[in-house]
Amino acid sequence: MKHAFLDHHSQTESPIHHLDARAKIIVFFTFILIGVSSPPTAFLLFSLLAMALIGIAFLARLPLGHLLKKVLVILPFLFMVTISIPFMKKDALGGGYNLGLGGLSISQSGFWILWNVVIKSCLGVFSIILLSSTTSFPQLIRGMEKLGSPKIFTMLTSFMYRYSFILIDEMYRMRRARDSRCFGRRWFWQTQVIGHMIGTLFLRSFFRGERVYLAMLSRGYHGTMPETTGGRFGFGEVLFLFLSPLLLFLRIYLG
Amino acid sequence: MTSNKVVEIDHLSYQYPDGTPALIDIDLEVYQQESIAILGPNGAGKSTLLYHLNGTLMGAGTVMILGIPVEKKNLKEIRRRVGLVFQSPEDQLFCPTVFDDVAFGPLNMELDEDKVRQRVEKALEMMGLKGFEGRSAHHLSEGEKKRVALATVLSMDSEILALDEPTDNLDPAGSRMLIGRIQSIPQTKIIVTHHLPVAVDLCERAILLYGGRKIEDLPVGELLKDRALLERFGFDADYAQWMYERNVKFQSPSS
Numbered sequence: 425m426k427h428a429f430l431d432h433h434s435q436t437e438s439p440i441h442h443l444d445a446r447a448k449i450i451v452f453f454t455f456i457l458i459g460v461s462s463p464p465t466a467f468l469l470f471s472l473l474a475m476a477l478i479g480i481a482f483l484a485r486l487p488l489g490h491l492l493k494k495v496l497v498i499l500p501f502l503f504m505v506t507i508s509i510p511f512m513k514k515d516a517l518g519g520g521y522n523l524g525l526g527g528l529s530i531s532q533s534g535f536w537i538l539w540n541v542v543i544k545s546c547l548g549v550f551s552i553i554l555l556s557s558t559t560s561f562p563q564l565i566r567g568m569e570k571l572g573s574p575k576i577f578t579m580l581t582s583f584m585y586r587y588s589f590i591l592i593d594e595m596y597r598m599r600r601a602r603d604s605r606c607f608g609r610r611w612f613w614q615t616q617v618i619g620h621m622i623g624t625l626f627l628r629s630f631f632r633g634e635r636v637y638l639a640m641l642s643r644g645y646h647g648t649m650p651e652t653t654g655g656r657f658g659f660g661e662v663l664f665l666f667l668s669p670l671l672l673f674l675r676i677y678l679g
Numbered sequence: 680m681t682s683n684k685v686v687e688i689d690h691l692s693y694q695y696p697d698g699t700p701a702l703i704d705i706d707l708e709v710y711q712q713e714s715i716a717i718l719g720p721n722g723a724g725k726s727t728l729l730y731h732l733n734g735t736l737m738g739a740g741t742v743m744i745l746g747i748p749v750e751k752k753n754l755k756e757i758r759r760r761v762g763l764v765f766q767s768p769e770d771q772l773f774c775p776t777v778f779d780d781v782a783f784g785p786l787n788m789e790l791d792e793d794k795v796r797q798r799v800e801k802a803l804e805m806m807g808l809k810g811f812e813g814r815s816a817h818h819l820s821e822g823e824k825k826r827v828a829l830a831t832v833l834s835m836d837s838e839i840l841a842l843d844e845p846t847d848n849l850d851p852a853g854s855r856m857l858i859g860r861i862q863s864i865p866q867t868k869i870i871v872t873h874h875l876p877v878a879v880d881l882c883e884r885a886i887l888l889y890g891g892r893k894i895e896d897l898p899v900g901e902l903l904k905d906r907a908l909l910e911r912f913g914f915d916a917d918y919a920q921w922m923y924e925r926n927v928k929f930q931s932p933s934s
Contacts, residue, residue: 560813561775561815562775562776562779562813562815565775582774582775583773585775586772586773586774586775586815586816586817587773589817590769590817632769632770635765635767635770636770636773638730638735638765638770639763639765639770639771639773640773640783641735641758642733642735642758642762642763642765643758643762643783643784643787643831643832643835644755644758644759644784644787644788644835645783645787646755646787650782650783650786650787
């Protein structure tokens with residue numbers, strides 16, 4: 425069956441794709457940290473960050489339209505969180521504009537907060553999307569593991585990645601089976617069926633977990649995942665990592 | 680045939696936790712480099728018997744692998760020697776990439792990095808999967824998954840391979856391809872199947888199970904000629920006859 429891959433474009437050939445995952449994780453997280461920690465008025469810094477990210481996307485031969493479309497996915501969430509901020513009365517002292525809409529007023533500092541949230545989340549999400557579009561999921565996990573992320577966390581994530589697709593497949597199959605035997609029954613009846621499906625999925629996953637554990641034991645598993653091998657840190661990685669202190673410098677100088 | 684016993688099962692019985700008997704008083708001997716088929720209908724106890732070979736299940740009676748009794752304290756050693764491939768490759772393959780999965784066993788055996796790489800490379804080559812190292816299991820076809828599942832135990836260099844329904848869910852071409860690959864493996868093989876042609880192509884001896892009991896233990900050539908036995912187990916006796924006449928391995932004077 426076909427899935428929407430989590431790491432779409434991660435198999436593209438480019439200098440950025442070839443870098444070790446560790447370097448990319450560090451640099452993209454610096455982008456996020458610098459972005460988040462800057463004051464909302466640091467327009468120059470924000471534009472430099474955005475330009476740098478677009479530059480990396482260009483180097484990585486990723487279609488910009490696709491990346492921007494992915495950034496747009498966060499808009500509904502952003503909207504939900506921020507919609508009320510400009511109307512917060514508390515900041516009316518900072519200079520409010522009364523729109524005369526039943527006593528609603530928009531505050532200037534509320535707007536700053538809104539801008540702050542929007543620009544920072546867009547930059548943050550863009551960084552993460554770049555990271556996941558240039559690094560395959562297994563490499564990402566391995567990189568995090570090498571950077572000292574707790575083993576139990578990386579292990580759980582890798583199992584989740586491996587089995588989420590199987591679970592989705594199973595769900596699709598069940599839905600098909602349901603649809604082919606269901607002829608326009610009432611909505612209420614459907615919710616009951618969905619409940620059964622979730623229960624069945626849980627049971628199947630539970631038993632699969634048991635079988636996977638047996639398969640692990642059969643190949644000598646004794647409680648700890650073996651150390652993964654591989655990974656290299658060359659000139660390219662060091663060069664790319666240099667972006668981190670550069671960003672930090674810009675943050676101090678421009679922020 | 681050498682008289683080196685690699686598997687020795689003596690009066691083995693097993694009940695499921697709910698009390699249902701799954702295996703009743705099984706005796707079995709397997710010799711070095713022999714290939715045997717365990718045949719029988721669904722629910723006959725074929726897989727249950729297979730799971731006793733590496734201590735995944737432990738019943739009453741004794742199971743000896745290369746002279747070592749299958750007991751809790753020997754499990755590590757036993758699992759090194761018996762490579763068990765589960766029926767569903769989705770259970771067998773739990774790592775993010777093919778490489779990680781094939782390396783899982785050797786890494787648990789605490790081999791050094793170069794050795795692990797060599798083992799993985801060799802196992803993948805034997806299964807015709809060169810260049811698949813970085814792929815994720817969910818991007819593979821069913822046939823490829825089955826071959827990777829086999830590679831995961833080949834890399835452990837076990838003396839005995841226990842395969843549960845290796846050709847299950849495969850199309851005829853995939854099935855033939857896999858059978859060809861299994862034929863090239865020199866180790867002792869114990870293959871659970873309900874496809875007679877798989878037994879004919881891969882094995883010299885057949886064990887027939889029914890309701891948890893061993894009914895017959897005979898050369899595959901003799902099984903193909905025994906119409907009454909074949910019909911009792913639901914096999915097509917005419918097809919068996921045809922396979923017998925067509926197959927050169929049964930036409931030599933010794934069989």
